[in-house]
Amino acid sequence: MRRFLTTSAVLVLFLLANGTRALLAQGSRPGNTSSDPHPASALAGATKEEVEELRDQVGAQQRTIEELRAMVQQLMKQQGSGDAHVVNAAIIQSQPGAGEEPRSVAQKSEKGAPSKTEGKAGKLEWSFGGTKIQLYGHADVSYDYVDNGISPAMEATNPFLGPAAVARANNGWLGQVSSNLSYFGVRGSHVVNSYLTGVFQFETEIMYSDTPGPTSDLQCKYCLGSRDTYVGLQGKWGAVKMGKEDAPYKRTTTGAFDPFLNSIGDARSILGNSGGDNRAEFMGRISHAIWYESPTYKGLYASVLFSPGQNRSSDNGAYPRGEPNCSGGNGAFTLSFQNSPNVAEGADLYSLFGPDLNPCNDGSFANVLSAAVTYRGYGLYAFGAYEHHGHVNRTTDLIGVDDEAAWKFGAEYTVKRSGTTGSFVFEHLKRYGSETDARLNERSRPLATWVAIRQKLTNKDTLNLSWIHAGKSPGDPGFCAPEAPGNCAEGQDPVTAPADIVNNSSNMYAVGVKHKITGNMSTYFVYARQANHTDAHYDLGAVGHGIVVDKRDFTGHGFPGTRLQGISGGMTFDF
Numbered sequence: 001m002r003r004f005l006t007t008s009a010v011l012v013l014f015l016l017a018n019g020t021r022a023l024l025a026q027g028s029r030p031g032n033t034s035s036d037p038h039p040a041s042a043l044a045g046a047t048k049e050e051v052e053e054l055r056d057q058v059g060a061q062q063r064t065i066e067e068l069r070a071m072v073q074q075l076m077k078q079q080g081s082g083d084a085h086v087v088n089a090a091i092i093q094s095q096p097g098a099g100e101e102p103r104s105v106a107q108k109s110e111k112g113a114p115s116k117t118e119g120k121a122g123k124l125e126w127s128f129g130g131t132k133i134q135l136y137g138h139a140d141v142s143y144d145y146v147d148n149g150i151s152p153a154m155e156a157t158n159p160f161l162g163p164a165a166v167a168r169a170n171n172g173w174l175g176q177v178s179s180n181l182s183y184f185g186v187r188g189s190h191v192v193n194s195y196l197t198g199v200f201q202f203e204t205e206i207m208y209s210d211t212p213g214p215t216s217d218l219q220c221k222y223c224l225g226s227r228d229t230y231v232g233l234q235g236k237w238g239a240v241k242m243g244k245e246d247a248p249y250k251r252t253t254t255g256a257f258d259p260f261l262n263s264i265g266d267a268r269s270i271l272g273n274s275g276g277d278n279r280a281e282f283m284g285r286i287s288h289a290i291w292y293e294s295p296t297y298k299g300l301y302a303s304v305l306f307s308p309g310q311n312r313s314s315d316n317g318a319y320p321r322g323e324p325n326c327s328g329g330n331g332a333f334t335l336s337f338q339n340s341p342n343v344a345e346g347a348d349l350y351s352l353f354g355p356d357l358n359p360c361n362d363g364s365f366a367n368v369l370s371a372a373v374t375y376r377g378y379g380l381y382a383f384g385a386y387e388h389h390g391h392v393n394r395t396t397d398l399i400g401v402d403d404e405a406a407w408k409f410g411a412e413y414t415v416k417r418s419g420t421t422g423s424f425v426f427e428h429l430k431r432y433g434s435e436t437d438a439r440l441n442e443r444s445r446p447l448a449t450w451v452a453i454r455q456k457l458t459n460k461d462t463l464n465l466s467w468i469h470a471g472k473s474p475g476d477p478g479f480c481a482p483e484a485p486g487n488c489a490e491g492q493d494p495v496t497a498p499a500d501i502v503n504n505s506s507n508m509y510a511v512g513v514k515h516k517i518t519g520n521m522s523t524y525f526v527y528a529r530q531a532n533h534t535d536a537h538y539d540l541g542a543v544g545h546g547i548v549v550d551k552r553d554f555t556g557h558g559f560p561g562t563r564l565q566g567i568s569g570g571m572t573f574d575f
Helices: 002-026 039-043 048-078 084-094 100-110 163-168
Strands: 124-128 131-147 173-179 183-191 197-205 229-235 238-246 285-293 300-307 368-377 380-393 401-415 420-431 445-456 461-470 506-518 521-532 563-574
Antiparallel strands (some): 124 131, 131 183, 229 238, 238 285, 380 401, 401 420, 420 445, 461 506, 521 563
16 A cells, blocks of 8 residues: 555655646646747747746646655655665656756666665654654574583483483584574653753564563563663753663673674673673663763763662562562572572572572672763763662672762774774772671672774674683682681681682683674674683673673583583574
């Protein structure tokens, strides 16, 4: 039906335009059949009223042509046609006084030469009642062939299995299809006055390859509004928004900065991750928040976000008010293999009787403050960022409740002539509290270093390289200390046990190629390797990738010191 309307409109445009030419060719009052090739001479004998009437007719037809032209172009955009230039060609060739140059341009487009609209992704947007609405989305699906690094000898140490049941394990290389932070969203704006514009957005993760459902920590990732969702006001002074959003700290090094974003080589496997595993505490989306975004001035931009803890538990061990899970996504402690590192209900003194009254004891926090300052200009992108989490509950780490913070700085520079972009980031994570025993503290993690290179090979192909180092922390919850005498070896004194003997640093390497198919579609190939030292337990794709490459067997039991690796090929589509 839409194509029929478009064709009809083009036909009407053609007839109207030719009618206009006929009127000019007549050059006299209605009914004149003069064949004089010069309209000026034909008009010489016409009265002033007749000339004005003719001009009015021509002007009315010109306005009709412009209105129909706009309607046709809108129809073309809605049906996603790349043939809008055909409409323009028909109009150009039919308009009075059209020269040869515009016609030749239109003819070249019809023969397949690139037109102005080719290679650009159209926007799915419309307006009504003064409000602009846009639909947008991102799809990323990959096939991965991955290795969890667990050997038969390591599997034999699993307390749930023992040596006799190792045959059930399927460790080593495994194939999988993964949907990687694909999403769909709606955003809109409405001009209030010359100073204010109202804005809103809701965004939801979409599962392309697996069955949607709640995660092990009761998050509903695929529910409406699970991602960046807000309402706010903006103007020349900046913007104020309320809802939930990626923290400013996170935004400085995601997006285009990370060449392996959402792949198995995603930098968030280490960056912002204070304990390894599958949760980067300082690279998250912050719920129930309010934030300010400044305007950009000479390349400078700043943003700051605050989120209240809204927790009725003084140690933040309960769910925040209005939330279905713990702050930071650290789990609902049900007795399951997926949550085996956490304390199950009934396993601590808080929940020996009745329901668990202290479920959020593995990193739940109170107030959050996150801020960042960035600069863009002359091929350079530079940033500094800070984030603070108040009263973080780490009773499962045996180090109590205290503040934690992170800061990082970095820069990226592009050499246009060679098509080379180099990036560098340095990060430091800090666990506060003088009472914390250093032998148990793995949350103070210094010397996180990230170096990445993007080399443009062709207009559509880019080679990407990345190396990330996780520094060694002061200790680990599994070490011998007075708070954890059960970790001590036979005859070892928990008071005099040596400190600073943990070896939990790690190095992650990634290499890949990305090929742009069109302006909104691409393919990629990635190889990544996580080389954990003896006590380290980092994973691959811990935050952005849909299916994490982790160091766990089929029972959920984890093994430190593994070497994880994987090969991944995928496709993305944006609209």
